[in-house]
Amino acid sequence: MEECLGLDLVGAREALRKGDLTSKELTRAYLEAMDSLSFLNHYVTETPDRALEMASCADEKLSRGDHGLLTGIPLGVKDLFCTDGVETTAGSRILGGFVPNYESGVTERLWREGGVMLGKTNLDEFAMGSSGLTSAYGAPRNPWTREGEEGYTSPGGSSGGSAAGVAARTCLASVGTDTGGSIRQPASFTGTVGVKPTYGRCSRWGVVAYASSLDQAGPITRTVRDSAVMLEAMCGYDARDSTSSKEVVPPFESLLEKGVKGMRVGVPYDFVDIDLPEDIRKVWEEGIMSCRSAGMEIVEVKMPHSRYALPVYYIVAPAECSSNLSRYDGVRYGYRFPEVRDVEEMHEKSRTEGWGDEVRRRVLIGTYVLCAGYYDAYFTKAQKVRRLVSEDFGRAMRDCDVLLTPSSPSSAFLLDDPPEDGVAMYLNDVFTVPVNLAGYPGMNVPYCLDGLGMPLGLQLIGRPFEEDVMLRAGRVLEELSPMGSEKRRARYMAGAGD
Numbered sequence: 004m005e006e007c008l009g010l011d012l013v014g015a016r017e018a019l020r021k022g023d024l025t026s027k028e029l030t031r032a033y034l035e036a037m038d039s040l041s042f043l044n045h046y047v048t049e050t051p052d053r054a055l056e057m058a059s060c061a062d063e064k065l066s067r068g069d070h071g072l073l074t075g076i077p078l079g080v081k082d083l084f085c086t087d088g089v090e091t092t093a094g095s096r097i098l099g100g101f102v103p104n105y106e107s108g109v110t111e112r113l114w115r116e117g118g119v120m121l122g123k124t125n126l127d128e129f130a131m132g133s134s135g136l137t138s139a140y141g142a143p144r145n146p147w148t149r150e151g152e153e154g155y156t157s158p159g160g161s162s163g164g165s166a167a168g169v170a171a172r173t174c175l176a177s178v179g180t181d182t183g184g185s186i187r188q189p190a191s192f193t194g195t196v197g198v199k200p201t202y203g204r205c206s207r208w209g210v211v212a213y214a215s216s217l218d219q220a221g222p223i224t225r226t227v228r229d230s231a232v233m234l235e236a237m238c239g240y241d242a243r244d245s246t247s248s249k250e251v252v253p254p255f256e257s258l259l260e261k262g263v264k265g266m267r268v269g270v271p272y273d274f275v276d277i278d279l280p281e282d283i284r285k286v287w288e289e290g291i292m293s294c295r296s297a298g299m300e301i302v303e304v305k306m307p308h309s310r311y312a313l314p315v316y317y318i319v320a321p322a323e324c325s326s327n328l329s330r331y332d333g334v335r336y337g338y339r340f341p342e343v344r345d346v347e348e349m350h351e352k353s354r355t356e357g358w359g360d361e362v363r364r365r366v367l368i369g370t371y372v373l374c375a376g377y378y379d380a381y382f383t384k385a386q387k388v389r390r391l392v393s394e395d396f397g398r399a400m401r402d403c404d405v406l407l408t409p410s411s412p413s414s415a416f417l418l419d420d421p422p423e424d425g426v427a428m429y430l431n432d433v434f435t436v437p438v439n440l441a442g443y444p445g446m447n448v449p450y451c452l453d454g455l456g457m458p459l460g461l462q463l464i465g466r467p468f469e470e471d472v473m474l475r476a477g478r479v480l481e482e483l484s485p486m487g488s489e490k491r492r493a494r495y496m497a498g499a500g501d
Contacts, residue, residue: 007032008172012076012229015175019065019075026058026065026075029175030119033077037121037173043144045168047082048090049122057119064117072236074117079174081165082123083130084110084220085209093211094126094138094161097331097338097357107209108241109178109220116236121174125164128359129328130185130213133431134421135163137361145193145415146171150456156415159189159431166193166223176224176233180210182217183316184411184435187462190223190447191410194458194486196477197223198230201467202442203248206241214323215246217316217439227448227478231255234470250468258471263479264298266472269403272303275412275433276310282453283409290407290450290461293483299476304399304406308391312437315392317429318372318385319440324362325369331357364425393441396464405476406464408434410447414457434462444470448477451485458486 007029010018018024034051054077061075085091085103092098106114114120125143127135134157135142145158145167158167162179166189169177179186181199190197198221205220212218222233235255241247270291279287295301333339333353340352354363372381399406412433422428438445444467447460461480465473 008036011225012176012232013226015076016073016232020070022065026061026119027055029075030054030058030077030121033121033174040171040173043146043167043171043173044141045124045143045164045171045173046079046122047092047094047125047140047164050089050120053089054119054121057114061117061119071116072232073113075119076117077119077121077175078113079121079124079165079168079177080110081126081162081177081179083126083180083211084178085211086110086120086123089123091123091211092139093130094128094140095358095362096139097354098211099338101336103209105209108206108244109210109237112237112239113178118236124162124168124174124177127161127163128362129211129324130161130180130182131324131361131365132160133184133188133428134418135160136418136421137359139359142418143167144418147193147415147457149417152417152455154417154419156457157192157418157421159192159415161185162197162223163189166190166195166197169193169195169223169225176222176229178220178233178237179223180218180220181439182213182320183439184432186221186223187435187445187447187460188411188431191449191458191460192415194449195223195225196227196230196446196448196481197221198234198446198470199438199444200234200238200470201248201444203246204238204250204444204468204470206239206244206247208241208243212327214320215327216323217320219439227474227481228256228259230446231259231474248468253471255471255474259475259478261475263475265300266405266476267300267302267403268294268476269302269304269399269406271306271309271399271406271408274306274309274408274437277412277430277433279409280412282459283412286450286459286461287407287409290480293480294407294476297479297483302403304402306395306399308388308395309437311388312392312440313429313433315385315388316432316436316440317368318381319389321365321369322373322382323369325366325373328362328366389440392437396437396441396443400466404466404472408462408464410434410460410462414453414455414459438464443467444473446473446477448480449484449486450480
């Protein structure tokens with residue numbers, strides 16, 4: 004089993020196509036890993052019977068030489084994507100028992116390319132959180148542990164289950180969503196590669212909505228090349244999504260070979276308005292040196308408005324979630340409080356019981372900033388600043404091909420000792436939210452370990468619909484990183500690898 008689990012996506016794909024391994028063997032190995040590591044709580048719903056059925060179909064196609072980009076590859080799916088006939092909860096009690104009769108645009112593409120679904124991964128409720136702690140099903144656990152300290156660490160959020168599953172080898176790759184950093188921050192915490200494509204590159208159809216102008220699906224994998232394969236499979240126009248782009252999806256994997264010599268890397272030292280911890284600043288400088296050693300040109304750029312991105316995000320995102328979550332009223336679907344006197348009480352009690360504290364908090368904030376008396380003071384002003392943030396990106400990208408920043412202001416924290424208040428937790432997204440506000444692509448590349456033996460990542464940001472350039476830079480950064488693509492494997496908790 005360990006030999007199967009040691010393969011990355013590209014390695015497993017090659018073994019499957021050569022006939023050295025069957026999809027059923029590979030899928031069984033991952034199902035066994037899921038069972039033995041169930042205490043890490045990566046999955047909300049496991050689908051072993053469906054996985055084996057899909058693996059059998061994949062083996063039949065492979066035997067005929069008929070294969071797609073992902074034929075026979077076992078995948079985890081964030082439980083925010085609707086999956087036909089499989090419960091979809093969004094990590095919330097209010098959607099418990101909801102079984103869609105349709106497939107999301109992204110997962111539809113994955114299955115068309117031959118992917119195998121292992122199950123639905125855990126997440127912060129409605130993708131609102133940076134730790135996994137808001138999930139109605141308990142927080143997923145990071146397979147990385149601090150040296151010399153006891154206790155589980157957070158895999159980040161909201162795609163924490165997806166990222167931790169890849170790190171712990173309970174799936175070969177996974178899909179998540181990123182509204183303000185929910186792929187890149189957990190990827191940084193778990194030593195994995197996480198990519199948020201350009202807004203509109205992946206279909207949002209069939210994805211439970213949080214903030215519609217910010218949400219975007221993307222892959223989490225072990226290597227940059229694996230992410231290129233996943234992106235190629237996931238991306239593409241979907242007429243059912245009004246924000247879906249008709250931009251042609253390039254062959255991301257083959258374009259990795261173009262190299263990076265002469266590529267210009269922008270370094271925005273004014274990207275955030277916080278005192279950077281010394282280890283984060285050191286990693287940033289080391290990443291810059293790695294880029295320079297690879298023949299890339301380093302260019303300092305100014306982005307004066309990006310420091311305002313976090314407060315803007317926490318006005319825009321709650322406002323949109325307030326609108327999107329109004330559909331959970333206890334009438335059409337989802338949880339309904341059993342004994343009520345009237346419709347008003349049904350709405351109130353169904354939401355009070357069905358939603359967790361963080362969801363209620365964001366809905367209330369969003370409703371407040373959309374009220375007639377406060378709309379111009381908060382929401383309209385936030386939209387104006389959002390435009391300034393986007394313009395900063397446009398100016399910076401005239402002078403460079405990609406931007407380089409840290410992915411997170413810290414490594415993974417202990418689940419039983421999270422940041423002390425909501426605002427401190429929100430600061431986890433300080434490096435990632437500007438990218439979503441502007442709609443640009445971004446990715447986390449694992450770079451090194453901190454003093455506690457925990458992963459730290461660097462963020463690369465590309466031009467819209469130029470993910471291939473960003474991936475090329477990411478691959479070189481990966482190869483030059485102290486962790487190295489071959490060494491980047493999560494250390495299991497005591498006994499977890501037995």
